[in-house]
Each structure stands twice: as C-alpha cells, then as structure tokens.
Amino acid sequence: MKVLTVAAGLARTYIDYAERKGADRVALLSAAGLTEAAIVDQDDRLPLETYRTLILAAKDATGDPAFVLHHAMDTELRQISVVGLIVHSAKSMADSMVQLNRYAKLMVEVDVMDSGERFSMEPCAEGVWVVDNRPDPNSFPELTEANYGRFVSEFSREFPDHPFALAIEVTHPAPSYAEAYERVLRCPVTFNAQRNAMLIGSEWLEQEFDDHIGYVFGIYAERADALLARLETEDSLRARIEALVLPELHKGEVKIDTVARDLGMSRQTLYRRLKDEGVTFAQILDDLRCRMASDYLSARKASVNETAYLVGFSEASSFVRAFRRWTGMTPVQYRGQQHSLT
Template identity: 55%
Template structure:
C-alpha cells in the first residue's frame, strides 16, 4: 500500500510560516522526518504523513491551534503550486473548480469515496454550494478548515469588493480556536453538520461572471506543465508499491520471508531481487521504511500504546522498537507522540 504523497511546496510554505511564528526550523523538519533537500522543488513529492506531523509539531510549539488556518488565509496558492496558477487563469468559477479537480493530485493524493470529484459545485434552489467530499474523522478539522480557507482567501484577495462566501457547514465540533472564526472566516459556521460545504453568492455561477485574467495563452502554458507532472506521477507507480501492499497485513509477524513474498507474487526470489534492484531498493529497505511510516501513523493517532505499536510492527521486544524508532527519527516513540498531541 503506497503512502499518500503531496507537493513539497505546501510543506515548505508551512515550514517558513511556522518559523516566522517562533518555531524552530530544524525541529520541525525532524518532526516530519524530512531534510532541507526534500523541499528544494515545490513539485517534489513528500509523504502526507510528514506534513501532518509538521502541522502537529508546529501547533504544539507555537501553541496556536489555528496556525494552519491562519497560514492558509495569509498565503497565495499560486506561489505554492502550479495548480494555483491554473485556477487563477481559469475563465470562471465552474471552470476553476473543474481544473482544481483535474489537477488535485499535483497538490496531494486524496482518496475520495464513490464517483465524486473532491469538490462539487451544487445548485440547490436559489442557493449555490461548494461541497468538499474529502472524508475526515470528526476530530480532524484542520484539513477542512484549510480547504475552505483557501477558497475564501483567494477570492478575498482577488475580488476584495465582491461577496463570495456566505456560510459554512462543517461536520466537526467547534475547534479550540472557535472564538477566532468570526474574524478569520467572516461568515456564519454551522458545526456538527452532515457535510462539509460552503454556500457562496450565486453571482459566481452566472453566465456573465468571468474572471478578469482569462489569458488563454498563460493558462495553456501552465496546464501543459501540469499535464506533464500528472503524466510523470502516473508513471511513478512502482513495483515497490506492490510489495508494500502485500506485506502490510503481515507486518506484525516481524521477520518476513522474501522467498514467500516472491512465491505469493508468482515469481522467483531472483526475479523479485532484480525488480527491486532496478528501482534502487532492497526488500529489507521496504520492510524497514514501512515499519517507520506505520509507527509514526500509529503513534500520531494515539490509539495504541508504545508496546502495542511494537507488537503491530513485528518487534519481539519494545526495547528493539525504541532503538529502531530513534534510528528513524532521532526521538523516542514517547517523545514523538508528545509532539503531535
């Protein structure tokens, strides 16, 4: 099972913002398991889990639970991702959302259930809504906050004299910084709703409401670049992904047999070795890296203890897991878990 990935530009922008608010750059990079070289190109891919870990560490360091929301409202999408350039040169709001859904993977992988695009523009009587179909846990509010904040901030900046958002409906409970919502969002918010949606002024879907830029040449330049990036991503599904998906259910068994995995996949050990060598990775590398990622996932969720995490990852003793985790992150499992509370 390949882990979800995202564009490094978003991580880099958050890192810079958090540092400007008093966080330590190196500590945040360490919390995410990243190095500066991982963020040199905004189109590079980094794990979504690394970004989530950095958000949690930045919030813990600054004490500002609205940090990501504030950052989103104050930043410009076109400075972070080519997708921002595309939506800014779209002809209208419906066209912009169409492009957003088309190039969404260039920002972050997202598993949307059913046949939905992530964002849906819905006319309901006299009301117009933008619905975000990204499934979330009831306590996981930061992603949805940022999603709607991005729409609001881009329209607020580009069309300061024209109303856009009118109301928000969100499935999560009021967050710790709910008292700041009126100032930050500037629209009424309904919590514990059945969907995550934003009501907007109907004028934005009228036929005579087009975006000012409308530069088809510039739009074409950016979409050609984005199409190439999408093509490259489509070519990046690797043999390693197949191995990860196969061994994940057996991770708790500890020492996994490369011979057995090869037989299960209908090939010889030599063929398996050769295929992995072509991708510059070994079976042991995959096993170790998968343990690392799953350890961070389990600990960040705080639903199992350190000892239980060690068992789930196939370590015979918790002390062995602690040593491995220090090798991966430079922290103990307990210290890491404390940074993401």
C-alpha cells in the same frame, strides 16, 4: 494499499510560515521526520501522514491552534503550486472549479479523487453549496480548515469588495479555537454538520476573470498534466524505493538509511510507512532482484554470471541459491524454459 501523498512545496510553505511565526525550523523538520532535501523541489511528493504530522507540529511550535486558517489567509496559492496558477488563469469561477477538480490531487491526494469529484456544486435557494467530498474528514480537520480558508483567501484577495463565503458547514466538532473560524473565514460556521460545505452566491458562477490568457493557461495545464502522469506512476512508497534502488542494485548492499535519506524521511518513518503498505525493505529488495534477474535471463540480455552481478551478488553460487528459492529452478533451467516457450 495506495499511499496518499502531498506536494513537497505545500509542506515547505507551512514550514516557512511557521518559521516566520517564531518556530525553530530544524526542530520542526525533525518532528515531521523530514529533511531540507525532501522539500527543495515543490513538485516532489511526501506521504499524507507526514504532512499531517508537520501541521500538528507547526501548531504546537507556533502556539497558534488556528495556524492552518491563518496560513491560508496569509499566503497565495499561485506562489505554492501550479494548481494556483491554473485556477487564477482560468476563464471564470465555474471553469476554475473544473480545473480544481482535475488538478487538486497535485496538492493533496484523497481517496475520493479516484472515484469522483473532490468538490461538487449543489444549487439551493440561497445560492450554491460547494461540497467537499473527502471521505473521513474528521480524521484530519485541519485539511478542512485549509480547504475553505484557501477558498476565502483567494477570492477575497481578488475581489475584496465582494464577500465570497456566505456560510460554512463542517463535520468536526467545535475546537477550542472555534471563535477564530468566523473571524478568519468571515462568515457563520456550523460545527457537527452532516457534510463539509461552503455556501456562495450563485452570481459567482458567472464571474469572469480578467487575467485569463489562453496561451499562458495552456502552458500551466501542460505542466500540470505532466505532473499528473508522473504521480500516477509513483502512487506507492514501494514504487519510489524501487526507482531509487534499481540503479544501485549491482553494488550489492543497499542501505535503508541511504534510501530513507534520499526519500527525505527518517529510517523510523520509512519503516512505519512500509509497514502500512504491508511490506518490508528486505522484501522489496528481494522481489526487485528476482524480477530483474528473471528479465535479464528470459530476454537473454546477460549470462548467469553477468546477471548475478547486475542484481547485486558477488558470487554466482549465492545467486543460484537465491534464484532457486525465488523460482524453484536454477538460472540455467529457467532460461531454458523461457526459451522453449518462445
């Protein structure tokens, strides 16, 4: 099962904002199972569940149930993510929506992104509905708040004399702080709706942006495309662990505490995330050793003794027993079989 992720920079901006609002930074990081190292690079990835835990903890720590709405209004996307730079350097509102659909997963991954557009446009007599196609939105209503709060914030900041949202519909029930929705979003809000959608005037689709510079846009897009490519190869926690462990495999003992620290999470969080993927840390190490040993032997890159060392065995006899368990053959038999097939 693919583990959905968010950009570390997005998590960091929530932590920074909560700290400005009086929250204890160290306690907030601890509540989310994070470390400062995990949020240094804004383009690193964190599990979506960690992000959700962080937001709930920030709401509690600041005593502000509408924390996510206020964060959206008080921060700028271009300061948080390359996605914001791309959206703001697009040629027009219509083009910015195209770019948002292309690059939105760099901020927050959702399942719908693998099979369709995150945001779709549905014209109507009153204007155009911007529909959020995220599945199961009521499991994380704060993400819905962030989405539409961000839309209103960014366009209201750029066009202060032109109201952006005319109405908003959300599928989740009215929370205890429902009054904050209309006050912050500056338009009528309907709860328990059939979809998550925002009504805007149709004239917005014709709105040109003054700041568009094709060369600058190209630089941002090139960076974003590189991040997308990286994200596609790091779509599971297992893959991230293997990337960390592989250079250390020859040392023998690989400690889960060290790997958890390098991933920016606690040991308990790492155990929980691996359980969600249906695998254990020991299985990942065992499978990686088997795969690498098979590669070394079949390609005749190393002797049996050298292979044993490269995958972390101090004694060749222990490696032979493990390899027989993995493949049903000794390393010598496996190498001979592979050679006969070539």
